Amino acid sequence: MQNAASKPGSTILIPVFAPAVIVTLLLVIGTASNPELAGEVFASTLAWITETFGWFYMLAVAIFLVFIVAIGFSRWGSIKLGPDHATPQYSFPAWFAMLFSAGYGIALLFFGVAEPVLHYASPPQGAAETLDAARQAMQIAFFHWGFHIWGIYGLVGLVLAYFAFRHGLPLSMRSALYPLIGERIHGPIGHTVDVVAILGTLFGIATTLGLSVTQINAGLNYLWPSIPVGTTVQVIAIAVITALALISVVAGLDKGVKNLSILNMVLAVGLMLFVFSVGPTIFILETFLQNTGAYLNNIIERTFNLQAYTRSDWIGNWTLFIFGWTIAWAPFVGLFIAKISRGRTIRQFVFGVMLVPSLFTFLWFSIFGDTALHLIMVEGYTALIGEVQADHALALFKLFERLPLTSIVSFITVILIVTFFVTSSDSGSLVIDSLASGGAAHTPAWQRAFWAITEGVVASVLLLAGGLKALQTMTIASALPFAIIMLIAAFGMWRALIIEGHREVSLQAHMARSRAGTGTWKKRLEELVRFPDRGQVEAFIGGVAAEGMKHVQRELATQGWVSEVVLDKDTGRAYIEVMKEGQIDFIYDIRMVEYAMPEYAFPEISEDSPSHYYRAEVFLRRGGQSYDIYGFEVQQVIDDILDQFEKYLHFLHISPGSLPWKMHEHDEMLNSPTAGGAAQGS
Secondary structure, eight states: OOOTTSOTTSOOOHHHHHHHHHHHHHHHHHHHHOHHHHHHHHHHHHHHHHHHHHHHHHHHHHHHHHHHHHHHHSGGGGOBSSOTTOOOSSOHHHHHHHHHHHHHHHHHHHHHHHHHHHHHHSOSSSOSSSHHHHHHHHHHHHHHHSHHHHHHHHHHHHHHHIIIIIHOOOSSGGGGGHHHHGGGGGSHHHHHHHHHHHHHHHHHHHHHHHHHHHHHHHHHHHHOTTSOOSHHHHHHHHHHHHHHHHHHHHHOIIIIIHHHHHHHHHHHHHHHHHHHHHSOHHHHHHHHHHHHHHHHHHHHHHHTOOOTTTOOSHHHHTHHHHHHHHHHHHHHHHHHHHHTOTTOBHHHHHHHHHHHHHHHHHHHHHHHHHHHHHHHHTSOOTHHHHHHHHOGGGHHHHHHTTSSSHHHHHHHHHHHHHHHHHHHHHHHHHHHHHHHTTSOSSOOHHHHHHHHHHHHHHHHHHHHHTOHHHHHHHHHHTHHHHHHHHHHHHHHHHHHHHHHHHHOOOHHHHHHHHHTTSOOHHHHHHHHTOOOOHHHHHHHIIIIIHHHHHHHHHHHHHTTOEEEEEEETTTTEEEEEEEOTTSOOEEEEEEEEEEEOOGGGOSSOOTTSOSEEEEEEEEETTEEEEEEOTTOOHHHHHHHHHHHHHHHHHHHHHSTTTOOOOOOHHHHHHTSTTTTTTTOOO
16 A cells, blocks of 8 residues: 555655655764764663663563464464465475574574673672583573564564455554554554664664674684774675675565575584584583473573562663564564465464574574583683683684684684675565565565665664664664554454454354255255366356356345456356445455365276366455355355355444455455466365
8 A cells, every 4th residue: 555655666655765764864974973972872771771661671572472372372373374275485494494594593693602601601690600600591591592582573473464464454564553543554653663663673784784794704804814803894794795685685585585594594504513513412412401491491480580689780781682672673573574474374373483493592502502611611611701701703713613624614604694694684675675665565676775785884884983882772772662562563463363253153054054955965965976077167157156146246236335246267266346435345256176086086997087176166355265165056156145245244343443454455466366276276
């Protein structure tokens, strides 16, 4: 639903694009001109938020986690993120690779060794550099990067995917507020939400990219000491990686991001297997099981632990920092996850997003973190503590010093950092471009390239100005209003799911009514063992079914309702569409669907026996209904149309003004002749 002010020849939504670009320029110029003052302002803001709203962050994250898990286990878990007949666009390995690479692949490379070592050297409670400190270090790392992180990302992704693919709203942050403000999401409120999401995403990516090049620079200096550590090298690295991201983002989601994400996973898994095999393998397995159990056992206590009695800075520097950073990134990662999740059920989405990345993370920290702790505690490599404290970016490379093939593994690690870097940049560019276009699914390549270049320029300018730390703090502070938006969105989705439940009726009950009066039991038995061919079903759809629809159309006209009957002989499809101003249109669609012939169909199978049979199945706007009306008489077709129309009117009645789903371009796609495949098997 594009604004009329959109630039011709593009999908840009001016009320979103212009403010985002202007604010970006002002913040970059202001931070670059006086980074010290900006740092002081942002630091004081962060301190105030941490002290005043730390409890809110922790409570909000707990609510996010409980909500998404409860939805996954509920009866709503079987609802698809899309029409009922939709299938996943990507295979599970490709889907997981993309959501993981966009999520926090860089964070694992940066913190996989550094965080456990830092917590071991300076635990929040108890004595440092003890066995208890080691246990604490790993449990804290699990807590910071486990279920809670993916609960935040997953909630945003689930809400956006549900409203975009199930109800045809724009794939944009504004859609999360639709159950509460309705069509006003297309006005100033919706524009403001998307601008905030763009800024959080842009500066979140820019600051992360700026911080990540320090690890790349450290790795290059470690491999080739002649390469200095400094901003010049880091800006050059940003330029090179931005160029790579530009190539990927222009290639698009399928060719660029997907293939690069799969490469990321191959390299990451290969690196894990190498360290696992040459490191303390048995120790890693034992600690993985023990730490996972301890994490699950203490998850509730840690979720609500604010260190209220000790009032140390640790909780703000670590837990609140990581959770706040994740919330600020949630528009980016959540929208990207939603973009690649069409066709999965809510339950598949929830447990795919929650379990697989979390278990992978636990294994990653066990392999890298526990190997580092084993080197310190067992092998006496205590110098690693000081080296990590002095430069977090060197932690991973210092670990490799004590492992075989140091130079080769370090070089592969630098490549992996670069590929993760590129994936975050190009996936972020796709998301920002979608937000700046009002949720448009397809945008020109030059727009995606514009945002990829902008990210690189912003990161470079802030790096040269020394303002990365200030913008990092600003990004965390921006998490406060967005956490409120996420809570509202969760409530809105819960309300929408309840309303959707009102319009779902038992298929058995519906078919019992539809079959009532079909004739004798012999006729019913004949229908059960009948396997019509293509010509028979085509004739039925073009004859009896279309005639029933035309009867309904004529009667609706006498009642003042506008409707249209369309017969598409090429695809074996007929449908009646009833239009009502201000509401989603009602569509009753009969499509010819092909199935493989069951073995019991013929007593003796011969070469002349047909391999397929056909059904005349009913499709509504929300997808296929999985029942066949072939053999109905005209009156029965009319009755079935009226049954579905009655449920449509009931749905409008129970949701007055709350969910008046508008007709969007996506809905047209769902109900196009090719959607679901008129002659495709189930």
